Amino acid sequence: MSTPSSLVEIRNLSVDFESNRHFTRALHGIDLTLSRGEALGIVGESGCGKSITWMAALGLLGRNARVSGSVTLGGREILGTDDATLSCVRGGRIAMIFQDPSSSLNPLHKIGWQITEALRLHQGMWGQAARKEAERLIDRVGIANARQRLGEYPHEFSGGMNQRVMIAMALAGNPDLLVADEPTTALDATIQAQILDLLDDIRRERGMALVLISHDLGMVAEMTERVAVMYCGRIVEDSPTSDLFANPAHPYTRGLIAALPRIDGPRQRLMAIPGTVPPPSALPPGCTFSPRCMLADEDCLQCVPPMRSASADDRHVAACVHLGAVSSFVPKTSAVVQASAAGVA
Structure with missing residues (x-):
């Protein structure tokens, strides 16, 4: 249902990919509403359509994709x-942050050129003003010695620093919504925590909405409201x-949560969901x-069960047609996720 605070509304979004002269449906009528300033997590196994949803909404799919439905931004x-x-x-x-920053940055251009290009395109900033703003953004995402680093190339940065550069470029347009697609996949645990803290601080500071696409349920529990x-x-x-983490209603959700290890009690064999995701x-x-x-x-x-x-x-x-029986399907929620979810309750 549309509300005055709605930022993005996706209605009946479907995507078909052409292969060997026939189309295969990959998205089946997605309905999703995102409010201004809201933090939304999207989870699921690989191949479930998480990234495709937002790439389709932003027109980033190739010519072999046929997209239908409605996507409104601010009405x-x-x-x-x-x-x-x-x-x-x-x-x-x-703005969208992809999971591999090294493939998203142009290796032939210095970091400063790439950030100032974003400032020029989306804020109309040129020359020294753009340079100063680029320095401010680099400093804001936690990269020291900003003036010198703007004159360096992506290969001179670590993976974590390149991810910070991508965040700075995303913020250059002062977006209403930031879509982070597996933003910490290739990073070690310490850098992951720093990147997530940075995203959370910036979201609250700017009042922008955040979509976090991830396989990490603990991260989603800590970072999102929905x-x-x-x-x-x-x-x-x-x-x-x-x-969701206290009372998962769908067997699939409960299976995902049950696959996480517990941090308290005796050691137990992890519950695995049998089989694999079928091809579209x-x-x-x-x-x-x-x-x-x-x-x-x-x-x-x-038939396909309705919501x-x-x-x-x-x-x-x-x-699910068996909502009342799901509670006995698998063991209770992992303690690590319960602890993270309690922080956003």
């Missing part, structure tokens, strides 16, 4: 608009973060999770 439709409009949106209103769980190109659960071209009938679900029965094969309320206030919804 204005942006899906399918001309390149000039999208160029203003990308980087200006919505979580959407994706499986096979669909959102199967959407809930406030604390409620060979989805099972009905609920696509049914071949891997211990609760599956004939009802699950009849149903899993809480009294309807803020927690899940697409």
Whole structure:
């Protein structure tokens, strides 16, 4: 439902990819609303459509992709608009940080040139003013000796520092929304914590919205206010973060949480979800999770289950016909995730 505070509204977003002269559907009618200043986590196994959702929304997919539906930014439709409009949106209103910063930065240009280019495109800043602002941004993301570092190339930076440069470039357009796609995948644990603290500080300082795409449930529990769980190109659960980790309503969500190790009590064998994510071209009938679900029965094969309320206030919804039986599906939530979720409750 649209509200005055809505920043982005995605409605019935579908993506089909062409291969060997036929189309295969990868996204099946995604519905998602993001409010101004909200921190949303998107989780799920690889191949579930997390990154494709936002790449489709921003027009970043190749020519073999057929995208349909609606994506509005501040009430204005942006899906399918001309390149000039999208160029203003990308980087200006919505910035995206990709998981591999080394492949996102141009190795032939110095860091300063790349940041000032973003400032020129999205804020109309030139010359010394752009240079000063680039220095300020580099300093803000925690890179010392900013003036000297602006004259260096990406290969002269570590992976963590390149990720900080990417954050600085994203902030150069003063965006309303920052989409972080696995922003700490290639970083060690210490640098991961620094990057996440930086993102959280900047989000609160600027009042911008954040979409965090990640496999790390502990990170999502700590960083976000709401979580959407994706499986096979669909959102199967959407809930406030604390409620999702305390009372997961979908068997898939509960399976993901049960696969995390506990930090208290005796050692136990981790619970694994059997099987793998099916390819988009060979989805099972009905609920696509049914071949891997211990609760599956004939009802699950009849049709794709619609979203149903899993809480009294309807803020927690899940697409499962057996919501009442999910609580006995697998063991309780991992303690490490419970502790992180308690911090955002």
